[in-house]
Amino acid sequence: MDNGISRATAATVLNSLKSGVVPRTGLEYITVGRKSEIQALLQDVSIIEQGGAAFRFIEGKYGSGKTFLMHALRNHVMEKNFVVTDVELSVDKRFVGNKGQGLATYRELIRNMATHACPDNGALQLILDKWIGTLENEVVQFEGLVPGHEVFDVRVSQKIYKITSSMEERVNGFDFGKVLASYYKGHRKGDVDQQKKALRWLCGEYRTRTEAKTDLGVNLIITDDNWYDFIKLFADFVVKAGYAGLYVCMDELASLYEIPSRVGREYNYNKLLSIYNDALQGKASHLGIIISVTREAMEDPVRGVYSFAPLKSRLIDTSIEQEGVIKMRDMASPVIRLDALNPGEMYVLLEKLAAIHGKLYDYTPGLEHDDYIYFLKQQYGKALDGEEATVREMIRNYITLLNLIQQNQEVSKDEILHARQA
Numbered sequence: 001m002d003n004g005i006s007r008a009t010a011a012t013v014l015n016s017l018k019s020g021v022v023p024r025t026g027l028e029y030i031t032v033g034r035k036s037e038i039q040a041l042l043q044d045v046s047i048i049e050q051g052g053a054a055f056r057f058i059e060g061k062y063g064s065g066k067t068f069l070m071h072a073l074r075n076h077v078m079e080k081n082f083v084v085t086d087v088e089l090s091v092d093k094r095f096v097g098n099k100g101q102g103l104a105t106y107r108e109l110i111r112n113m114a115t116h117a118c119p120d121n122g123a124l125q126l127i128l129d130k131w132i133g134t135l136e137n138e139v140v141q142f143e144g145l146v147p148g149h150e151v152f153d154v155r156v157s158q159k160i161y162k163i164t165s166s167m168e169e170r171v172n173g174f175d176f177g178k179v180l181a182s183y184y185k186g187h188r189k190g191d192v193d194q195q196k197k198a199l200r201w202l203c204g205e206y207r208t209r210t211e212a213k214t215d216l217g218v219n220l221i222i223t224d225d226n227w228y229d230f231i232k233l234f235a236d237f238v239v240k241a242g243y244a245g246l247y248v249c250m251d252e253l254a255s256l257y258e259i260p261s262r263v264g265r266e267y268n269y270n271k272l273l274s275i276y277n278d279a280l281q282g283k284a285s286h287l288g289i290i291i292s293v294t295r296e297a298m299e300d301p302v303r304g305v306y307s308f309a310p311l312k313s314r315l316i317d318t319s320i321e322q323e324g325v326i327k328m329r330d331m332a333s334p335v336i337r338l339d340a341l342n343p344g345e346m347y348v349l350l351e352k353l354a355a356i357h358g359k360l361y362d363y364t365p366g367l368e369h370d371d372y373i374y375f376l377k378q379q380y381g382k383a384l385d386g387e388e389a390t391v392r393e394m395i396r397n398y399i400t401l402l403n404l405i406q407q408n409q410e411v412s413k414d415e416i417l418h419a420r421q422a
Contacts, residue, residue, distance in 0.1 A: 010360040033345035040331035053284040060338030063390025066292040086249035095271035106227035131241035235287035245286035257297035269308035
């Protein structure tokens with residue numbers, strides 16, 4: 001049955017999954033389960049659209065689908081006219097550090113800005129140009145002026161000033177607005193060099209205040225200490241530029257857990273706490289933040305997020321258990337814990353992947369109910385030998401099976417299935 005997926009998207013999906021990474025496109029064709037988690041996150045999106053802020057942790061074991069869920073949400077909010085951005089935290093990109101790791105995180109977030117019209121990152125200049133273009137169109141449409149008219153630039157400049165001055169009440173908003181105005185002046189004069197300087201400042205690439213003062217007339221630069229203020233300013237600005245808000249995805253919070261120094265870990269956890277409090281206390285608007293973290297990195301009492309008491313008190317799980325089994329879970333909790341997909345959900349996923357594989361290679365895999373059951377039993381059975389059957393590994397094994405069936409159509413699928421699982 002044709003599921004509507006293009007062959008190009010099918011190739012992206014299968015190649016990504018076979019490599020153990022989450023595809024950037026086509027997630028809607030392979031999403032199964034996670035109904036309550038997705039509903040909770042979509043509720044957050046509604047709050048952000050209305051001017052609020054949201055902050056969530058997605059917690060789960062390796063291969064449980066944390067990154068998948070995060071990217072699925074990223075694609076969804078992009079379709080809803082959000083600016084989205086993402087970063088993979090690492091040794092070099094943290095919340096704060098003595099070697100500029102916080103600033104490195106900020107720079108990556110700005111580089112990775114994406115929109116529906118520019119989904120592959122690098123959208124900052126497009127956002128700025130759209131903002132200016134919208135204001136110019138307003139002057140044309142509502143005031144009857146055309147580019148080249150003696151007061152056209154004056155009226156657009158007045159609109160620019162009204163927007164940038166409205167940001168002055170926010171922390172560091174005066175300088176942020178001044179740089180936006182400088183970008184517009186470069187646009188109006190055709191001064192590409194001035195626009196580049198403004199972009200460079202917005203991207204956090206100025207190293208000294210003196211240089212920024214000389215080039216742009218501002219006394220401030222973006223640093224390890226203040227970078228989050230500018231994420232909030234961007235969330236405010238993109239709404240003024242015609243978008244629904246800013247959605248920030250951060251993967252691999254476990255990198256903080258791996259910091260060898262206790263002081264270094266707590267320094268980062270404290271910065272994380274301030275960002276969390278800021279978002280939840282109404283000090284940010286039109287901003288969503290979602291962070292993935294492994295269960296160990298979250299709950300380890302010595303090195304994990306829960307080792308930092310102020311964070312633990314805010315994030316501790318609020319589920320209700322009975323005889324060790326979770327019966328009810330508060331989906332409004334800041335931490336969404338992912339369990340592995342159950343066998344029924346995995347069955348549906350296998351069907352979907354077979355259809356996608358058939359579409360890509362123009363053949364019929366011919367797998368039936370008993371084949372899916374056999375494959376799943378073999379995969380789950382590995383746990384008896386001390387191996388954990390993660391969704392990621394099961395999918396990789398399954399795509400290998402599909403490849404073998406497609407590449408050896410002269411051999412019966414039963415022979416390949418049983419040989420593969422032997």
